[in-house]
Amino acid sequence: MRLLLIEDDEDTGSAVVEALRARGHAVDWEDDGKSGLDRAVSGAHALLIVDRMLPEMDGLSVVTELRRRQVVAPVLMLTALGSVGQRVEGLEGGADDYLVKPFAIAELVARVEALQRRAAGPPSILSLGDLTLDRLARTVRRGNTPIELIPREFQLLELLMLNSPAVLTRLMLLETVWKFRFDPGRNLVESHISRLRAKIDRGDDPPLIHTVRGEGYAAWSD
Numbered sequence: 001m002r003l004l005l006i007e008d009d010e011d012t013g014s015a016v017v018e019a020l021r022a023r024g025h026a027v028d029w030e031d032d033g034k035s036g037l038d039r040a041v042s043g044a045h046a047l048l049i050v051d052r053m054l055p056e057m058d059g060l061s062v063v064t065e066l067r068r069r070q071v072v073a074p075v076l077m078l079t080a081l082g083s084v085g086q087r088v089e090g091l092e093g094g095a096d097d098y099l100v101k102p103f104a105i106a107e108l109v110a111r112v113e114a115l116q117r118r119a120a121g122p123p124s125i126l127s128l129g130d131l132t133l134d135r136l137a138r139t140v141r142r143g144n145t146p147i148e149l150i151p152r153e154f155q156l157l158e159l160l161m162l163n164s165p166a167v168l169t170r171l172m173l174l175e176t177v178w179k180f181r182f183d184p185g186r187n188l189v190e191s192h193i194s195r196l197r198a199k200i201d202r203g204d205d206p207p208l209i210h211t212v213r214g215e216g217y218a219a220w221s222d
Contacts, residue, residue, distance in 0.1 A: 001046035006036030033057030052079035067094035129221030165220035
């Protein structure tokens with residue numbers, strides 16, 4: 001992805017650019033806030049790395065102005081100002097993450113790539129074994145066979161596949177799929193899991209929906 005670094009310190013900037021390019025990222029670099037803002041408003045960058053203390057225009061003002069102009073690219077803010085209040089101010093101003101100087105370059109790269117993954121969001125097509133769920137078309141297939149699910153069943157399967165192979169408790173399913181903050185005391189989850197399993201795990205197909213006794217439910221392919 002193409003990144004924009006706004007950093008006035010030459011040593012820091014050079015080290016960051018070198019590390020990110022080594023990871024395969026294209027990096028543009030501006031060394032003052034005004035030039036950085038002008039470059040960032042083009043919308044050409046997937047992620048911005050902005051120093052807090054910049055000449056011409058400080059980093060917090062840059063980020064605040066970008067958000068005012070509806071630039072939504074994630075922002076990692078770099079700063080020598082390490083107090084909790086200053087970090088909160090930066091996050092409330094529109095930054096998505098904060099890294100206090102001095103920092104390890106490896107940590108910066110890890111934070112950049114974590115922000116990239118977070119911004120990308122989950123994929124629209126989920127696969128588990130020969131099971132495919134299209135989140136946009138709202139369709140499910142096992143092999144070449146389409147499977148008809150009611151909305152709650154689709155939501156339940158989607159949640160299990162997004163978190164595969166993690167075990168989700170009954171309460172987690174109730175809170176996410178049904179928006180219940182309490183246990184209604186009925187076999188609501190169990191009955192939906194049973195119907196979902198009957199549709200997904202049919203015939204000689206290897207099971208994909210699993211009950212983990214005493215813990216909850218999960219989806220995985222052996």
